[in-house]
Amino acid sequence: MTEAELRGAGVAGYDLAVVGGTVILEQGAQRLDIAVADGRIAGLLPPGTAVSATRTVDATGLYVLPGLIDSHVHFRTPGLTGKENWAAGSRAAVAGGITTVIDMPNTRPPLFTPQDAHERNALIHGQSLVDYRFHAGVDPERPELIGKFGRVRRPLSRSSWPGTTPRPMSCVSRRRWRPSSGWPPRTPCSCSSTPRTTRSSPCWTAGRAPREATRTTNRAVRGAGRSWRSRGWWNSPVGTARPCTSCMCRAGRRSTCSARPAAGLPVTFEVTAHHLTFTAADTSALGTRLRLSPAIRDQADQDRLWQAVLNGEATTVGSDHAPHEQELKLLPVPDAPPGLPGVQELLTALHTGLRARRPDLTEEQVLGVVAQVLASGPARLFRLDDRKGRIAPGLDADLVVFDPHANWSMSAGLVQSHCGWSAYEGRAFTGRVEWTIRRGERVYRHRPQAPAQFGRATGEWLPGRRTDD
Numbered sequence: 358m359t360e361a362e363l364r365g366a367g368v369a370g371y372d373l374a375v376v377g378g379t380v381i382l383e384q385g386a387q388r389l390d391i392a393v394a395d396g397r398i399a400g401l402l403p404p405g406t407a408v409s410a411t412r413t414v415d416a417t418g419l420y421v422l423p424g425l426i427d428s429h430v431h432f433r434t435p436g437l438t439g440k441e442n443w444a445a446g447s448r449a450a451v452a453g454g455i456t457t458v459i460d461m462p463n464t465r466p467p468l469f470t471p472q473d474a475h476e477r478n479a480l481i482h483g484q485s486l487v488d489y490r491f492h493a494g495v496d497p498e499r500p501e502l503i504g505k506f507g508r509v510r511r512p513l514s515r516s517s518w519p520g521t522t523p524r525p526m527s528c529v530s531r532r533r534w535r536p537s538s539g540w541p542p543r544t545p546c547s548c549s550s551t552p553r554t555t556r557s558s559p560c561w562t563a564g565r566a567p568r569e570a571t572r573t574t575n576r577a578v579r580g581a582g583r584s585w586r587s588r589g590w591w592n593s594p595v596g597t598a599r600p601c602t603s604c605m606c607r608a609g610r611r612s613t614c615s616a617r618p619a620a621g622l623p624v625t626f627e628v629t630a631h632h633l634t635f636t637a638a639d640t641s642a643l644g645t646r647l648r649l650s651p652a653i654r655d656q657a658d659q660d661r662l663w664q665a666v667l668n669g670e671a672t673t674v675g676s677d678h679a680p681h682e683q684e685l686k687l688l689p690v691p692d693a694p695p696g697l698p699g700v701q702e703l704l705t706a707l708h709t710g711l712r713a714r715r716p717d718l719t720e721e722q723v724l725g726v727v728a729q730v731l732a733s734g735p736a737r738l739f740r741l742d743d744r745k746g747r748i749a750p751g752l753d754a755d756l757v758v759f760d761p762h763a764n765w766s767m768s769a770g771l772v773q774s775h776c777g778w779s780a781y782e783g784r785a786f787t788g789r790v791e792w793t794i795r796r797g798e799r800v801y802r803h804r805p806q807a808p809a810q811f812g813r814a815t816g817e818w819l820p821g822r823r824t825d826d
């Protein structure tokens with residue numbers, strides 16, 4: 358569509374033009390200029406089209422990705438803001454090309470109800486550079502509370518994380534999580550293996566966990582499967598969008614990845630960048646700082662996870678951005694808490710790994726995989742795809758201008774997270790975010806030899822889409 362046609366369609370002018378770049382579309386890469394009006398993509402134009410825009414971003418020689426979605430962050434608000442706060446966490450996000458996050462509920466207090474979500478939004482509003490949504494947890498003592506999300510007029514979250522705190526999900530699913538709990542149909546449900554067995558295990562050495570953690574995850578997947586089936590939602594005539602479970606099988610061997618068919622369910626799973634980057638060999642240098650749940654494992658496990666990313670088994674790659682104070686991470690096992698910051702490094706760690714693993718792929722192919730697992734995949738899974746996840750006219754103008762050839766290394770001075778440290782310090786990266794644009798606003802700009810520039814904290818709470826009635 359030409360500018361004249363767009364104007365004829367009622368678009369009076371453009372707020373922003375992103376010109377000269379190669380745009381990563383779902384159907385492939387294409388040289389296009391992008392016109393933005395009122396926070397949305399107004400048009401994809403042939404390169405060099407004369408457009409008048411208030412601001413222009415020159416992406417010549419660079420790639421333009423859709424704004425990325427990190428569906429697994431712990432921004433620790435409220436109650437744990439000594440580890441992370443929303444302002445710093447969202448700065449780290451946009452510095453890494455993330456424009457939307459879905460925040461985990463294991464805060465103090467946790468998020469179990471719509472009222473909790475409203476209260477959390479009141480704390481966050483005005484501090485966020487990124488758009489956001491909340492995962493809800495299932496209160497093991499009152500699992501029926503989750504049903505409140507199914508009845509509200511304006512749904513607050515369409516995803517949940519049973520057993521967030523303080524009990525593991527298996528307790529809920531096996532004994533308490535009955536159909537009367539009122540789980541909203543077709544709401545994505547996330548389950549996570551829990552550190553309960555691993556924390557008490559004598560097998561811990563320098564942050565490594567025993568195999569029980571994998572089995573815990575598999576039990577959680579099967580538990581969720583039994584719950585779905587008991588309600589008749591599996592294969593129910595509600596349409597093609599069957600209930601799905603987003604299982605965060607973040608580490609593990611073939612047994613974990615194959616839990617999906619074993620459960621007989623449309624289970625999806627997430628892989629984290631940490632598990633794609635580090636192996637047990639790295640614990641000799643990083644020690645308990647590398648302690649994660651599930652734990653970092655061996656090369657064979659990592660190879661299997663890369664295979665899942667490349668062959669499409671993994672629906673999303675998340676950061677599991679879970680910062681802790683560095684002094685706590687330096688405690689001996691088992692006192693060092695599991696979790697690492699990572700929202701800032703997510704894109705570049707994935708890109709660096711893909712380039713190293715698959716030098717046979719073109720840059721367009723590599724960025725196609727990136728856009729799939731960091732944008733369109735999570736957008737569809739969490740039903741954000743009416744606004745996010747792709748570059749297309751009418752969708753939110755969430756864009757990342759990316760230089761795939763930039764070589765750099767992470768350092769403490771570049772860390773935006775409030776925790777002030779990164780397990781990636783000293784690690785060489787290929788590919789760097791130059792600009793991050795969220796709903797047409799320039800929220801991050803990399804500047805050589807100068808501190809990065811950040812935009813306005815005008816990120817919004819994204820309402821869920823009603824699908825269960």
Ligand SMILES: [Zn+2]
Binds near residue numbers: 429431461677678
């Ligand atoms: Zn997590």
